[in-house]
Amino acid sequence: MNANIMNVDYSTKIPNNVNLGEDRQVLKALEGWHPGYMDWWGDMGPEGFQQSLVYLRTAYSVDPRGWAKFDYVKMPEYRWGILLAPQEENRVIPFGENYGKPSWQEVPGEHRAMLRRLIVIQGDTEPASVEQQRHLGKTAPSLYDLRNLFQVNVEEGRHLWAMVYLLQKYFGRDGREEADELLRRRSGDADSPRMLGAFNEATPDWLSFFMFTYFTDRDGKMQLHSLAQSGFDPLSRTCRFMLTEEAHHMFVGETGISRVVQRTCEAMSAAGISDPTDIAKVRALGVIDLPTIQKKLNLHYTLSLDLFGSEVSTNAANAFNAGIKGRYHETQIRDDHRLQNATYPVLKLVGGEIKRVDEPALTALNMRLRDDYTQDCVKGMLRWNKIISTAGYDFKLTLPNVAFHRAIGEFKDIHATPDGVLIDETTWNKRKGEWLPSTDDGDFIASLMKPVTEAGQFASWIAPPKVGIDNKPGDFEYVKIET
Numbered sequence: 001m002n003a004n005i006m007n008v009d010y011s012t013k014i015p016n017n018v019n020l021g022e023d024r025q026v027l028k029a030l031e032g033w034h035p036g037y038m039d040w041w042g043d044m045g046p047e048g049f050q051q052s053l054v055y056l057r058t059a060y061s062v063d064p065r066g067w068a069k070f071d072y073v074k075m076p077e078y079r080w081g082i083l084l085a086p087q088e089e090n091r092v093i094p095f096g097e098n099y100g101k102p103s104w105q106e107v108p109g110e111h112r113a114m115l116r117r118l119i120v121i122q123g124d125t126e127p128a129s130v131e132q133q134r135h136l137g138k139t140a141p142s143l144y145d146l147r148n149l150f151q152v153n154v155e156e157g158r159h160l161w162a163m164v165y166l167l168q169k170y171f172g173r174d175g176r177e178e179a180d181e182l183l184r185r186r187s188g189d190a191d192s193p194r195m196l197g198a199f200n201e202a203t204p205d206w207l208s209f210f211m212f213t214y215f216t217d218r219d220g221k222m223q224l225h226s227l228a229q230s231g232f233d234p235l236s237r238t239c240r241f242m243l244t245e246e247a248h249h250m251f252v253g254e255t256g257i258s259r260v261v262q263r264t265c266e267a268m269s270a271a272g273i274s275d276p277t278d279i280a281k282v283r284a285l286g287v288i289d290l291p292t293i294q295k296k297l298n299l300h301y302t303l304s305l306d307l308f309g310s311e312v313s314t315n316a317a318n319a320f321n322a323g324i325k326g327r328y329h330e331t332q333i334r335d336d337h338r339l340q341n342a343t344y345p346v347l348k349l350v351g352g353e354i355k356r357v358d359e360p361a362l363t364a365l366n367m368r369l370r371d372d373y374t375q376d377c378v379k380g381m382l383r384w385n386k387i388i389s390t391a392g393y394d395f396k397l398t399l400p401n402v403a404f405h406r407a408i409g410e411f412k413d414i415h416a417t418p419d420g421v422l423i424d425e426t427t428w429n430k431r432k433g434e435w436l437p438s439t440d441d442g443d444f445i446a447s448l449m450k451p452v453t454e455a456g457q458f459a460s461w462i463a464p465p466k467v468g469i470d471n472k473p474g475d476f477e478y479v480k481i482e483t
């Protein structure tokens, strides 16, 4: 591999491995965008802690064997860079009508609008998540968690840069306008919201943060994998590198929930509580009861399912046919990669019942990706349930049925229980508090959200991690707080 591509040029204002130093026009456009980004970070990035030293990793290479280094950095001084995975020689378009043709290094004119739309949607989610999480620093359960939050935030910021680079370099004036719009929309804003539903929801507490990084970042993983297959090579290379960073975000979610579950089980055991559904008794211990964890899980999983769009979608079919957005692990799938005659089973509402119906595989691509996602979600659940069963409790966290609590797709107009039993609106309104976090649940969790800022100490409701970041010892000062 070419050393210039592997190592990142830090001599320009914007670190990059795309030779920006010689691409004056794009460099100028990005430098023009930079102040607006810094203003956005100041207004909508983490509240407080901007002068604190945070032990962050920064990407310095795209070599998977060693791409990041750790050091204390003030967040506004983090080097947000443009990093693309190395170009694969002779890469071909791996699916669709153009299957086997050389991948595009420039935007194919006939697919320009579709490509821009997908890049803008992807870009929009990145700053949205930073906005959703901006207040969490104030209630972090430890310095370790505080650092992880900020790591996720700066990297989402970098992912915005990644999409903005593509817009500025390949889409001319409308790309520049879209790049400005990405800084203008705001999560949850009534007039100018972020584009996708889940990114306008609140992330009110740290349990939600862990659920978000587990479930919603995992949608990010699936979508990035699909875009990493793109015949538009710069998009593919960008997404491939983003996935390297994304893995840590899901680690934060998975281990975060593990640690909450672990602490709850330990506290219940120590107090001799045998019934994990005795909510009042468990809460009195200052930990989050398992049924409430299940409710949070129900909420974040279903909000994330909505991010896959409708089960049957011509948008998805068009993007695949065009060679713009592929399937999860496309190149490893053994079929014709064109899907002209294939079918795929889709869950649909037929005569008031949830049934699998064969649909053309091309229009069912969102459903397929969502199925891949659900399978991926199950892995962490098994680990959480192992913690519960090892502690001797008869309780299982489960993923709700895909018909439950949906706002997009086949089930958006009906109500169903987490077990997938269809119910009417009155029953739903009466019972939804059993399945989704209620105001009382939110208030209880909020009451636990007290900041812990002493190195090596953790809030009552969460266990310490098994290992430190960058193998640091348990009492390492991950954030040197300066306000």
Ligand code: BYC
Pocket: 118, 119, 121, 122, 125, 126, 129, 156, 195, 196, 197, 198, 216, 217, 218, 219, 220, 221, 223, 224, 306, 307, 308, 309, 310, 311, 312, 313, 314, 315, 316, 325, 366, 408
């Ligand atoms: N909310 O044919 P349809 C991440 C719209 S997360 C609101 O059903 P399609 C991250 C849709 O736009 C990954 N609107 O769906 C995670 C369309 O509107 P128009 C982000 C929605 O197009 C954590 C209409 O409904 N990346 O990276 O096949 C932290 C009909 O659409 C929603 C991507 O999503 C919704 N949930 O698929 C940080 C990849 N769903 O155009 C980051 C790029 C659908 O008719 N995006 N609509 O006005 C895509 O691939 C597709 O646009 C979608 C939707 C999968 C989102």
